[in-house]
Amino acid sequence: MRVFIVYAHPSEDSFTRHARDSFIRGLEAAGHSYMLSDLYKMEFRTDISEAEYLREANFNEGAPLPEDVVAEQNKINSSDAIVFIYPVFWTEAPAKLVGWFDRVWTFGFAYGNRSMKQLEKALIICIAGHSLQRLKEYGHFDAMKTVMLGDRMFDRVKSKDLIVLDSTSKYDAEARNANWDRNLETAFEAGRRL
């Protein structure tokens, strides 16, 4: 499969970066090819401009799209699967990735008369400071699934899943270290089994 990875973490000094690399090793072990958009490295602009807002708000499919948006849309349409890898920031994705959706999920592409290819698979890999048990207890896990799978992926993909690599906070270094290998193995297997 051709896999498009949308990656959003501001630092290479992070567990998320290791998770991304393990996932990619898994993909390669299974013989998949991949493209990577590293949103912070690319300095992808994530504030929607007024012109872009007016295009969406007025459902004006004829209005031109910025080149960087078209480039992302072309990567999607030349892929079979899409994977998002990011740290959980306040139960959401980092603003960098939220803004990517604001700008790339445009009218005529992701909604309306869609030109977006229906992808075979979407996989969301979130890195969380808290334990999965706590995220479930407070309803945060369900909130993340509702937004990412229920709204953003919706029926744009044939199958979808969200996995959490949890207990990675530096606040509890012991738990972070104790879960490090297990989480990297999960990321590797996610790539291998995609």
Ligand SMILES: Cc1cc2nc3c(=O)[nH]c(=O)nc-3n(C[C@H](O)[C@H](O)[C@H](O)COP(=O)(O)O)c2cc1C
């Ligand atoms: C601004 C900010 C907000 C965060 N919000 C959450 C959160 O809501 N839930 C959570 O489980 N972890 C949260 N975290 C922890 C991150 O997911 C954290 O980056 C991760 O546990 C450590 O992984 P890393 O080394 O890849 O950054 C937050 C971290 C930051 C910097």
